[in-house]
Amino acid sequence: MRFLHVSDLHIGKSFYHQDPREFLDLQEDLLRKVIQKAQDLQCDALVIAGDIYDRQDPGAEAVAVPLHEPVEGQRTDGAHDRRQP
Numbered sequence: 001m002r003f004l005h006v007s008d009l010h011i012g013k014s015f016y017h018q019d020p021r022e023f024l025d026l027q028e029d030l031l032r033k034v035i036q037k038a039q040d041l042q043c044d045a046l047v048i049a050g051d052i053y054d055r056q057d058p059g060a061e062a063v064a065v066p067l068h069e070p071v072e073g074q075r076t077d078g079a080h081d082r083r084q085p
Contacts (some may be wrong), residue, residue: 001044001045002041002042002043002044003043003044003045003046003047004034004037004038004041004043004045004046004047005046005047005049006034006046006047006048006049007048007049007050007051008050008051009027009031009048009051009052009053010051010052010053010054011024011027011028011031011052011053011054011058011062012024012027012053012054012055012058012059012061012062013027013054014054020061021061024061024062034046
């Protein structure tokens with residue numbers, strides 16, 4: 001079984017010197033590349049472990065970044081992610 005593991009994506013993080021939407025676009029592009037790499041390597045699963053978002057209430061734009069692509073996946077929440085009941 002083959003896995004590709006990433007963590008600490010912090011989707012939605014912004015920096016004082018950069019347009020938040022521009023950085024979110026870069027994060028979305030990077031995530032698409034990670035998913036494509038998992039497909040290219042014929043991974044059985046993509047594991048996203050912790051701190052997917054930068055804060056517990058990430059906002060609509062950050063949540064809109066697609067995490068559901070045609071690759072099996074598993075995610076675990078980190079300190080910055082909202083825990084699901």
